[in-house]
Amino acid sequence: MQLRVALAQMAPVWLDRNATLNKVMERVVAAADEGARLVVFGEALVPGYPFWPELTEGARFESDVQKTFFAHYAEQAVDIAGGGLEDLCELARQRAIAVYLGCIERATDRSAHSLYASLVYISPGGSIGSVHRKLCPTHEERLVWSPGDGHGLKVHALDGFRLGGLNCWENWMPLPRAALYAQGENVHVAAWPGSQRNTQDITRFMAREGRSYVISVSGLMHRDWIGSHVPYADRLREKAPPWMTDGGSCIAGPDGEWVLEPRTECEFVTCADLDLSVIYRERQNFDPAGHYSRPDVTRLEVDRRRQSTASFKDGET
16 A cells, blocks of 8 residues: 655745645645655745844834734735635645644634744645644744644554644644654654755654554745745844855655755655555564563653633523
8 A cells, every 4th residue: 555745845935825735735736646645745835934033133022123024924824724725735635635734723612813833734625634733842932832732643544644743842742743653654754944954854763663654745935035025124234144045855664764954945746655564564673662562661641732811601591
């Protein structure tokens, strides 16, 4: 049994939600035309990764610059519950292709003003199967993104495989990985904002640990692509390195060897065929949530409730 997957390494139209979603949908069509049943995109791709804090004194309190950036970012974020991905879902349904997409979610169930780095799974039937909000934003991300919860720690069946995913440095967190292994994950999606320094080591490590295929997919961003619609665009171009993220998308097999080696400094859509029998071969001697586990000694409890600050009980009037 095989599964054809596509990696879509692309740059956003940075901080422009609608233009970036249009680029995403073009890549979905290209992947479907190549026979892919799954296409994967990088972390925070729509509308883009928040590069500005490290370039503009992001920790300065009551900064007009930071408030301006955040307001623009929030306006360009995705209201998933309000139908912000409906067109993409319909395209997935029409082309019978699953999608993993990293986006910035403006969550209406948490006041509609805080932002989450969310990894969204869309089924080939066009329905949203999970929205995983990043558990721990990393370093300067914490000045922009809110911490998520366990609601999206789910796997999804596709053509005999079981898919799961995490955002960026979440992939270094042993317990979220274990939560996905326990659900039978055998294709792991690691979504990154970009940079081969992130993907070149951990991709093979996770594949070897989980005896699964690991798809690391990255975004891409050059300072010349900072558009004039972005606040303080000239200031950012002056401060930013040429490559803010250089890609590094790749796939490792269940034996930890490369299926596709990391590629940098270019946009592409490329496909690979994953073989279920290879997973079974590697699980013969190690299965982290099966025969090579000791639940009588160590066990993991996962709270998958969507967290909220209030619950309401309304009586009849």
